Amino acid sequence: MNTRRYGNTGKTVSEVGFGAWQLGNKKDWEAMEDRAAVSLVHEALERGMNFFDTAPGYGHGASETLLGTALSGRRSSAVINTKFGHGADGSTCFDADHIRASVEGSLQRLQTDYVDSVLIHNPPFELLDGKYGHYHELDKLKAEGKILSYGVSVDSVPEMLEVIRHTDIGVMEVMFNIFYQETAEAFGLAHEKNIAIIVKVPLDSGWLSGKYDSSSTFEGVRSRWSPEVIAKRAALMERIRFITDEETTMTMAALRFILAHPEVTTVIPGVRSSAQLAENISASREGMPAEHVVKLKELWDKEIRDQQLGW
16 A cells, blocks of 8 residues: 655555545444444555544444444554544534534544544634634644644635635645546645645545446435436546556546545545455555546546536
8 A cells, every 4th residue: 555644744644545434324324233344444454554534423423433443452553534513413513612522522432542633524614714713722632642633624625725825734635536626726735735635525425436327326315416417427427437447447546536646645435345445445556547637637627617416
């Protein structure tokens, strides 16, 4: 597994990480048995994957709890990123004076005395510049050694620029994939400020795994796509088949496109099985051909950017 420098923490992380939203999440996923979840984390570590992304709100705290169980006795081998804003009790609160309690709860569930980073989890835009004291509270936790770095999880260029220009954060988690390339416009500025970039939703909620087409139907969180959007997405999937071959799956290619951007620190696809884990890790073994990267950027700029695809 290739590694990249994790911002200003002094650590390096696997360029393909472990998105842990699914651990213990019985609402949005078919439930994974706890023992299987712990075993999968252990396998990830053994295969060289050391970056784990979680949050209190994932599975109402179960994601952090299972991750903590899995990393018990192995904490030094892992880099953990968690979040603030969506609580384990299902509540949403972005008040700065709740940050400490949230972090303390995460530390308890994760069975650790520190986390490598904490992100404000998709907050309202007006909170991003720090005028309400959020980064001051995070600085205090950093001084106490309870967190090594902090930042935000956001989805758009305006949000990225607001944070980059007004704060001294060390980590930023952003949406970015073949079908959503807007955020790359701010990658360079973030890199100049030594901000680690974590890429979320790298497979575009499953589409870029190649498992969906125009006949696919969806339930739960994925039922948000209208028939028109499904048709548009399916047509685009046919347009990008050229990035696959006998040895390269759509998932591998989608992750390699992201990793072709040197400003990216790590990408965090979800994983539910040993087979998916192996496929994700395989993305780190080779780079995407430069001509494929160029074609995908051109496709985004000329044909996808202005389409309404949802996320």
